[in-house]
Amino acid sequence: MLAYVLIRLGGSVIVVAVVSLIVFSLTVISGGDPALIFAGDIASAADVEAIRLRMGLDQPFFKRFFGWAFTVLHGNLGTSLFTSTPVSSLIRQRLEPTATLTVATIVTSIVVAVPIGIMAALRPDSWLDQLVVASCSVAFAVPGFIVGYVLIYLFSLKLGLLPVQGYAPLSSGLGNTLRTLVLPTATLSLVYVALLARTTRAGMIDVLAQDFIRTARAKGAGTVRIMFRHALRNTANAILTVVGLGIASLLGGVVIVETVFGLPGLGRLTVDAVMNRDYPVIQALILLAASLKIVVNLVIDLLYAVVDRRIEV
Amino acid sequence: MNNMLSMNRRRLLGSLAATSLGAAGSGVAGLARAQTPGTLRAVVASDLRSLDPVTTPGVTIQHALMVYDVLFARNHALEVKPQMVADWTVGDTEYRFTLRPGLEFHDGSKVTSADVVASYRRWSQRSASGQLLATLVAEAREDGPTSFVIVLKRKFPAFLEVLCDPVTPMFVMRQADAAKPATEAVTTAIGSGPFRFVPREWLQGSRVVYVRNPNYVGRTEPASGWAGNATAKVERVEWISIPDPATQVAALRTGEVHMIENIAGEQILEARKDSRIELLDNPGRGAYTLAILNQLHPPFDNVKARQAMLHLVDQDELMLGATGSPALYEKCHSFFACNSPYASDEGAAPYRRPDPAAAARLFAEAGYRGEPIVIMMAAEQPIWLNISQVLLAALRKVPSLNVRPVSMDWGALVARRANKSPPGSGGWSIFVTTGASTSLSNPLMHFFGRANCDNAWFGWPCDEQAEQMRTSWGDLATDAERKAAARALQARWFQQTVPFVPLGFMKTTTAYRKDMIRGVLSTPLRAPQWNIELLT
Numbered sequence: 001m002l003a004y005v006l007i008r009l010g011g012s013v014i015v016v017a018v019v020s021l022i023v024f025s026l027t028v029i030s031g032g033d034p035a036l037i038f039a040g041d042i043a044s045a046a047d048v049e050a051i052r053l054r055m056g057l058d059q060p061f062f063k064r065f066f067g068w069a070f071t072v073l074h075g076n077l078g079t080s081l082f083t084s085t086p087v088s089s090l091i092r093q094r095l096e097p098t099a100t101l102t103v104a105t106i107v108t109s110i111v112v113a114v115p116i117g118i119m120a121a122l123r124p125d126s127w128l129d130q131l132v133v134a135s136c137s138v139a140f141a142v143p144g145f146i147v148g149y150v151l152i153y154l155f156s157l158k159l160g161l162l163p164v165q166g167y168a169p170l171s172s173g174l175g176n177t178l179r180t181l182v183l184p185t186a187t188l189s190l191v192y193v194a195l196l197a198r199t200t201r202a203g204m205i206d207v208l209a210q211d212f213i214r215t216a217r218a219k220g221a222g223t224v225r226i227m228f229r230h231a232l233r234n235t236a237n238a239i240l241t242v243v244g245l246g247i248a249s250l251l252g253g254v255v256i257v258e259t260v261f262g263l264p265g266l267g268r269l270t271v272d273a274v275m276n277r278d279y280p281v282i283q284a285l286i287l288l289a290a291s292l293k294i295v296v297n298l299v300i301d302l303l304y305a306v307v308d309r310r311i312e313v
Numbered sequence: 314m315n316n317m318l319s320m321n322r323r324r325l326l327g328s329l330a331a332t333s334l335g336a337a338g339s340g341v342a343g344l345a346r347a348q349t350p351g352t353l354r355a356v357v358a359s360d361l362r363s364l365d366p367v368t369t370p371g372v373t374i375q376h377a378l379m380v381y382d383v384l385f386a387r388n389h390a391l392e393v394k395p396q397m398v399a400d401w402t403v404g405d406t407e408y409r410f411t412l413r414p415g416l417e418f419h420d421g422s423k424v425t426s427a428d429v430v431a432s433y434r435r436w437s438q439r440s441a442s443g444q445l446l447a448t449l450v451a452e453a454r455e456d457g458p459t460s461f462v463i464v465l466k467r468k469f470p471a472f473l474e475v476l477c478d479p480v481t482p483m484f485v486m487r488q489a490d491a492a493k494p495a496t497e498a499v500t501t502a503i504g505s506g507p508f509r510f511v512p513r514e515w516l517q518g519s520r521v522v523y524v525r526n527p528n529y530v531g532r533t534e535p536a537s538g539w540a541g542n543a544t545a546k547v548e549r550v551e552w553i554s555i556p557d558p559a560t561q562v563a564a565l566r567t568g569e570v571h572m573i574e575n576i577a578g579e580q581i582l583e584a585r586k587d588s589r590i591e592l593l594d595n596p597g598r599g600a601y602t603l604a605i606l607n608q609l610h611p612p613f614d615n616v617k618a619r620q621a622m623l624h625l626v627d628q629d630e631l632m633l634g635a636t637g638s639p640a641l642y643e644k645c646h647s648f649f650a651c652n653s654p655y656a657s658d659e660g661a662a663p664y665r666r667p668d669p670a671a672a673a674r675l676f677a678e679a680g681y682r683g684e685p686i687v688i689m690m691a692a693e694q695p696i697w698l699n700i701s702q703v704l705l706a707a708l709r710k711v712p713s714l715n716v717r718p719v720s721m722d723w724g725a726l727v728a729r730r731a732n733k734s735p736p737g738s739g740g741w742s743i744f745v746t747t748g749a750s751t752s753l754s755n756p757l758m759h760f761f762g763r764a765n766c767d768n769a770w771f772g773w774p775c776d777e778q779a780e781q782m783r784t785s786w787g788d789l790a791t792d793a794e795r796k797a798a799a800r801a802l803q804a805r806w807f808q809q810t811v812p813f814v815p816l817g818f819m820k821t822t823t824a825y826r827k828d829m830i831r832g833v834l835s836t837p838l839r840a841p842q843w844n845i846e847l848l849t
Contacts, residue, residue, distance in 0.1 A: 160567070262560055
């Protein structure tokens with residue numbers, strides 16, 4: 001297994017390098033000049049040129065890219081062109097809200113969706129099953145920001161139970177953090193709950209119709225044992241796949257939720273950096289996202305083998 | 314088996330419900346309100362990204378108003394009033410100033426004339442007003458610990474008007490900070506203003522924190538605009554970043570924030586439903602909307618094509634597209650901000666009503682031959698995008714025009730607008746932008762009215778006569794003379810220069826909880842939080 005992990009991680013270095021080069025190229029091709037944006041409306045051409053020189057934007061494309069890559073390899077993500085703050089500090093400031101929101105969303109989605117999917121699968125075409133299927137369709141269709149506004153209206157404005165916006169860091173106490181995360185998590189989870197519930201339901205219905213389930217019943221196995229020991233275990237890989245995809249795509253999904261709920265996370269940092277053409281920040285965030293995706297994929301692949309012994313790594 | 318399944322389901326539902334209730338039950342009403350007593354929480358117009366108001370104006374000006382002090386400041390009526398200056402004398406070409414006693418920086422050092430002179434020199438390198446003064450000032454020097462002298466090359470009656478520029482004010486920094494090159498940002502924020510910046514609590518994109526400066530010496534005159542007594546009346550101010558306008562208003566309603574500096578137009582009706590929310594119009598703080606024309610290339614290198622654009626504009630349509638309500642805008646056909654002293658209707662009469670037929674005729678007279686008219690539209694800026702789309706529809710009322718809308722983000726637009734190539738070769742013809750009223754309040758500080766060719770703003774209008782009229786305006790001594798000269802300049806702009814196309818004026822409103830705070834001031838441009846008191 002160790003060799004497998006090392007080979008995968010080795011391959012990921014090439015992937016990250018290629019992704020970084022592509023993204024760096026895209027930011028340049030898309031137009032935009034951070035010196036002009038930074039200088040503002042009142043700057044003279046000479047001022048803009050001085051700022052451009054200070055930012056190192058006068059350097060050729062590949063020199064800039066490899067210069068950046070060289071500093072990254074030495075453990076330095078660079079400095080924001082706009083705030084003159086180390087990029088690592090910016091990411092560190094913004095990482096916690098996004099990380100806690102992502103974890104809360106994944107945990108909530110699994111805890112809510114898997115039981116719902118199981119219950120729906122136990123009685124296919126029953127009223128409960130149809131309710132679950134219909135609800136999942138609605139959850140897929142409703143945009144996240146509308147869900148967010150509705151939740152704010154109900155739980156903040158009408159009931160006064162939860163804050164509208166903001167994030168309380170973990171250092172302020174877990175309870176405070178969770179309170180600020182309830183509405184964003186509910187908003188972001190909705191679509192993942194729907195996705196996981198449908199995946200679980202479909203997988204369970206498929207597995208429950210298999211011969212080995214009938215054999216287990218014939219041998220006197222109880223429903224709970226059948227559901228959790230046999231059926232769910234055989235559906236687990238499909239669920240793991242969806243969870244893995246969910247973690248990777250959450251980084252994109254958090255942008256809207258962070259905006260609606262005023263969370264200072266990586267999603268908003270990414271949007272701001274792209275709008276400002278803050279290249280060092282964009283590059284570092286892409287590096288982070290690509291690395292995360294690779295690690296998540298690797299972990300999911302390893303978990304396949306854990307839940308299904310027939311799979312070897 | 315069914316019974317067992319039912320029990321499992323009930324147990325499961327029960328545990329799910331318990332989880333949900335546990336999450337919700339841990340909250341109580343008002344839990345998100347300030348935990349620190351004496352804290353004022355405000356949503357400001359945009360995120361603070363830089364601490365240096367010289368290298369990076371914009372929202373940094375607002376930050377600087379909290380932290381730094383200025384020599385002179387504009388009051389509610391945009392009049393120039395002394396702030397750090399105790400008294401001054403005016404000779405023919407010599408201005409002699411004395412600072413108020415007791416002024417000190419947040420690090421405990423005294424404010425001296427050396428700090429002022431260094432700050433003036435740095436400011437004069439970057440701001441438009443400073444650069445103008447740099448051409449007029451022969452010498453700026455210390456004249457004792459708290460006195461300094463500015464000597465002009467010639468008599469210039471508008472000197473204080475320009476020195477007290479509300480768009481890019483001259484903040485007084487420590488000499489060591491002001492010694493930095495004007496293109497290199499100062500990364501500390503140690504001023505002598507009413508609030509101290511708390512760098513360790515600054516979370517970019519989320520929160521900026523200030524605490525009261527107990528050593529601030531306020532003026533005795535009452536606070537008015539940016540002038541008068543700027544003493545902090547709360548212990549702590551937090552600027553909270555909430556990008557979504559609907560969430561801003563929801564947070565105001567729950568009391569999580571006390572005020573929204575600039576409430577979005579579409580949220581004003583929502584805010585009006587809550588009797589606890591007060592809406593304060595800021596006449597000096599609106600956004601004057603304009604279309605910039607590229608005068609280097611056809612068709613807008615010809616004055617008739619530029620005048621044709623004036624004929625195409627329907628300000629009601631454009632402003633409704635931007636704001637959604639007639640209550641949120643004013644039509645303004647002057648090249649000067651309509652709430653400023655020098656606004657007039659001189660030369661505007663032919664353009665008060667849209668006339669596409671006249672526009673088509675003028676485009677033909679300009680020799681238009683189907684050259685591409687590239688209109689750049691910033692896709693992620695909803696107000697500018699809406700206005701651009703209405704303007705696009707107006708352009709299409711002239712069938713002969715070859716209009717090419719190009720959608721991009723603001724960052725790309727900022728880069729492309731600097732491109733002087735022809736519109737069909739990577740350049741551009743039109744883009745929409747906004748300017749603060751104070752940027753268009755008089756000829757000298759008229760940011761968009763400059764017609765000095767390559768040195769003008771984007772669009773690069775080139776009209777030597779208009780430029781001479783604009784720059785000599787500061788030489789006039791009386792208000793009557795200045796008003797007459799402003800009218801003459803506007804007539805010239807309509808007849809020849811057309812430096813931009815006026816599209817209307819969008820109002821700016823501050824929303825605050827009147828049951829929680831009092832003392833909110835109507836201010837020019839940005840709104841610092843001095844003079845505000847907490848009621849709860």
